[in-house]
Amino acid sequence: MKRKFFLGIDGGGTKCKARLESFDGELLGEGLSGPCNPAQSADTALSSIIDVTNQALTSANLPLPTISELDVCLGLAGVNIPVYRNLVENWPLPFLSTHITTDLHIACMGAHAGKEGAIIISGTGSSALANVNGELSSIGGHGFPLGDKAGGAWLGWRALSYTLEALDALQPKTPLVDLVCEALNTNSAQEIVGQALHYTSNEYGKLAPIVVQLAKEKEPAAVSIVEEGKHYLMSVISRLDTLGAKRISMIGGLASHWCEWFPEATLQRLSPVMCSPEYGAVAVVKQIMKDL
Amino acid sequence: MKRKFFLGIDGGGTKCKARLESFDGELLGEGLSGPCNPAQSADTALSSIIDVTNQALTSANLPLPTISELDVCLGLAGVNIPVYRNLVENWPLPFLSTHITTDLHIACMGAHAGKEGAIIISGTGSSALANVNGELSSIGGHGFPLGDKAGGAWLGWRALSYTLEALDALQPKTPLVDLVCEALNTNSAQEIVGQALHYTSNEYGKLAPIVVQLAKEKEPAAVSIVEEGKHYLMSVISRLDTLGAKRISMIGGLASHWCEWFPEATLQRLSPVMCSPEYGAVAVVKQIMKDL
Structure with a gap:
């Protein structure tokens, strides 16, 4: 049976995007729906997937029952963890075939327009993936506070930790301390600790822009965190290089800032992102179909 | 009314100790009972206090109703946090008078035999207190992972974080990595992250002996954590010095190890612990009675 339609889905914590291509690589339709993180809410994620698929079919002027003719790649956060992967594998999906992989994998395929390469993500968290000689190797992404160094949560956490040491008079009271105290609306160490006690990564991440801004103004405490x-x-870029990655791209909300701070030699090792993660998802499913 | 009996109680997470002194400073009796941390279990803590007091009275050959003639100082963990302080203040205690302070305060008073000074604690957590010119100033103790640097949980966490970077081939695979993997019974980064996801400070602290041992053997990763x-x-010792502390003592399970690593000039700034925390608690209540 000749496959006719390839659908790539990029599911994230806030939105879900889809790209529908024909066998010949023509873009037929697209879709955009809501949150799609099976580790946060499996029901919401499943309905976002159906929703985004129907949107893509509608925008392609295809009847909704065409859903059963789609070869689909779902790129989802969390499916590297066995319990969430099992959950997603057991969804009653109406597609012709469903291929599940991580958000990192499709982002990497997209960044290099469907070819091999590597990506480094610095958003709230941080992680990296090399896709070389048909093999995926992940680096970092161990979660805050054990890993995820150089992500937004890590930056914010380091800023808060520095602030507490400065309030203890163990470090100089630089402008970073003033801005962190202003953001938290207190300069009492005890109140800061009370507020931070139940901070999620996202809440730590909200302090990251302070560090980024001050590092650009050469504020010493922020510069030392950023360094x-x-x-x-x-060191991650060197490792991706050692793994044999030809193209390496940086993505995520903090990527452009890090690039301002990298030395020239590191910058020359980086390549621009070429296509979207949903493009990468389509590339994954096409590759699988070709290999069958 | 002349006060006759002073009781000092040192309440901790695993046990509770009491010291009963006469007005003239004679040791009349002692007691030892169970867990006494109001932040963990208020009911248990209250009954440990009654229990330890009855033991002290019995060992002093005093009738139990003497409990109503005792001027008591309770030194308890957690009472620097308003909610637990309020809770303890509302206990129906049968003493003549009750004075509530922190475990740090009585440990500091004990360390300096009832005189002023400062202490640094490095156990599972870390913190410091200066008691100078009638004023208490605390440093650190902000809880792991924001603060508590150089405590056992912090050492274990740094060891785990290093191990994950080494498994990602971003750091050399030194013996620290082998021993941490052996302790966790896995060398998969994913399994380590899974295990550590819900680690308490105590569980991180269980890895601290590995770091301590290897640092003594000059293992480079352990040495860099310890440094x-x-x-x-x-920097905490310098700060206590600046605050005017004459005597500074180090206490807690890791204290003796840090002392092996301090330079001579730092060691000379430290003084041995002279008396117990329960001795310090008696000193606190005597001071209050004298000031009345």
């Missing part, structure tokens, strides 16, 4: 993050990312 | 902790503690 540590920068050296971590540079 | 960071050592510099933090040295």
